[in-house]
Amino acid sequence: MSAWLVTNRWLHWDKFETQFNQLLAAADGRVDMRRVHTDWVVSHLDGKLPQLALIMDKDVATTAQLESLGVRCVNTAKAIALCDNKAYTHARLTAAGIAHPRTVVAPLTFRPLTAEEWEASEFVDAVERTLGFPAVAKHAVGSWGSGVFLVHSRAELIEVLTKAAGAPVLVEEFVAGSSGRDARIYLVGDTPVAAMRRFGAEGDFRANITGGGRAEAWNPPSEYVEVARQAMAALGLEVGSVDFLDASAPLVGEVNSNAQFVTLAETTGIDVAAQVIDYLEALP
Known part of the structure; x- marks a missing residue:
């Protein structure tokens, strides 16, 4: 081949x-x-x-x-596009009935809005009414924990929206139990090849290793594996990772089409690259 x-x-x-x-x-x-x-x-x-x-x-x-x-x-x-824009990911997970944080997606504005315009918007009203504060505001397109903000008030949310300067944004409910930690399952086809739990740097509500966090190997329960498979299928992914918030039941945080797996391989001792090549070699 x-x-x-x-x-x-x-x-x-x-x-x-x-x-x-x-x-x-x-x-x-x-x-x-x-x-x-x-x-x-x-x-x-x-x-x-x-x-x-x-x-x-x-x-x-x-x-x-x-x-x-x-x-x-x-x-x-198509799969890459659905994963790269978190608003699209949210829509697909919702359609598939997969549990993930309640989310309000900011509308298209065509131009950067002023703080006064955001203050008058129904979108900000909806966030305050349905999610409350604190909440997690995210640039819809972003990687490695960048463009993710914990906002504690309407004013802080408006500041994030204004600084985004027209870039797409969404706001998720803050899951307090997941602050500073999450878990990742890397799948190749339907096979969960490796998994780890991640812990953010001291004082950081995000769990990204690139931000100074740490990781440990994880043996995910079967219900997490099943939800990961469902999320991959909903987004049309063949190779990728599913991140779970640290909750009492599987709650999908993000799905990644181009996840970095070196840290995962180092943490678990599993040769993830070989698993990917095994999959490609077996394709018809």
């Missing part, structure tokens, strides 16, 4: 480089895999294309172009 490992020239992070190298090493002798950047891909669509592309980026447009020319993409452009 000929395959491209599609990455982004302008994303520089040591752990991602390690991840890409692990995938290429696992593919050696099994899958004819070549690493290419998205800017190279879009300039070579009239050349010889691979049978398969493992998309390790969030470039939906480039992925869609590959698909239009018959390249099998893992994950698909």
Whole structure:
């Protein structure tokens, strides 16, 4: 099988480089895999294309172009788009009946609004009425815990909305029991290959390792695995991770199409890259 490992020239992070190298090493002798950047891909669509592309980026447009020319993409452009925008993720999880925090999605504004305009909006009224404070305001598109804010009042929410300058935002209920911790299951197809619990840095309500947190291996109960599978199916993912808030029952926090798995592999001792290649090699 000929395959491209599609990455982004302008994303520089040591752990991602390690991840890409692990995938290429696992593919050696099994899958004819070549690493290419998205800017190279879009300039070579009239050349010889691979049978398969493992998309390790969030470039939906480039992925869609590959698909239009018959390249099998893992994950698909649609699945990446649904995961990359948390508002779309919320809608799909709701439609599938999958438990996740109550959410109010900010409407499209076409331009940045002033604080006075947000103050007068029905959206802010809805957040205050249905969620209350504190609440978690998020940029709908963002990674590694950036663009996530714990807001304690109407004024703090309006400040986040104003500084977002027209970027899409949503607001979730604050689940106090999950403050500073969550859990992640990484799935390849229907198989939960590795899982960990994450604990945020001291005083941080987020649980991202990139923000200075720590992780430990986790053996997820069967009900969490089942919900993770349901979430993956709802979003059309073949390879990805499902994050759970630390609640008394499975409560999905986020679903990721391009999750970094180096920390997960280091924490659990599981060769996640090999599991991904096993899956690709078995595709019809």
